Amino acid sequence: MDFRDISKMRVTVRKFDQRQVEKEKVDLILEAGRWSPTAVDFQPQRILVLNTVESLGKVRQFCTFGYDRKYVELAEECDTADHKHNVYYYGSPLVFLICWDKTACWTHPQNGQSSGSTDATIVTTHMMLEAASLGLGTVWISYFDHAKARELLNIPENFEINGMLYVGYPASDFKPNPKMSGKRYPIARTCFDNCFETPYRTDFFEEAAEVKFETQED
Template identity: 45%
Template sequence: MDFLELAAKRYSVRKFKEEKVRREDLDKILKAGMLAPTAHNDQPQRILVINSDEALEKLKKCTACHFNAPTALLICSDKDACWTRKYDGKKSYDIDAAIVTTHMMLEAASIGVGTTWVMHFRPQVVREEFALPDNYEASAMLMMGYPAPDAEPYPGHFEFKDEKELVFYNEF
């Protein structure tokens, strides 16, 4: 399957089998995150695997959007380890985290692991429940597992805006 086929096929899975993501699949997904490009190749991502029963209960305190996933990733960034644009002081960590999360999400889809990217979480609760260091910023959660047989895309998933609304050449 080529990249565009993979991108078109992938959808946010909100119903999972109870089985935790197998270690060999998890390792591939994590490797994709480690191979992801980051600004200046500083690699500020810090990824917490959440797959014990205790950690999954903590996760449920952080977000209603856990979908009872048997495995999750908490994608954080070390704000002290990222690149900073000199012109305006913008730090790259959120962009880096988004690239890393996307790589892992697409690798998961390529091996049959369903995911849902979640940003709807309570940052302070995440910080407390998972003891994030002060210099870590939680950017995203990736709920994951093997899709339940009756899992299906959200009703509007395959509706896309016209290219004319999204793509411009040389001027807006």
């Protein structure tokens, strides 16, 4: 698969099979993150691999809370009647918690802005696309209780939490969310031709991606 195929076939998976992700694939995902560019090559990412029953039990605790339907989507089976104790865990057998070290990242000398979050985001993106190329599903998770995660996972004070990446084989009955996955604005809405008054026009036929995953039946 070339990059274009991978970037188009990747969709968010919110229902995972219980099959473990092979160590070789975990290693390849981490390796893809390792080769990400970071500002001044400072590599401030700090990644926690969570794949034991005990660790995943902690993830369940800090990603369980209520929501406003307007902002959040979740797999139906994670929704509770009162919407107050929903579990945003989706049965993932492998979770990467991606942090960045405040004491190890580049800071813009003029505006004082740290590059840590950008660096960690690029690393996560590389990992997500490598996982897709290996036939795995992923979901990027921002919506969880960071303070509780810090406490339960004993995250050092100088580490900022950037997010989580859940990884695993999609459940055999997984279906992409039709409201979000495979839908993108046309290029002309988000890209501009030399000035922001002129939308950029591509010659691409902007078709929806076809989703193919390896499932347990394969």
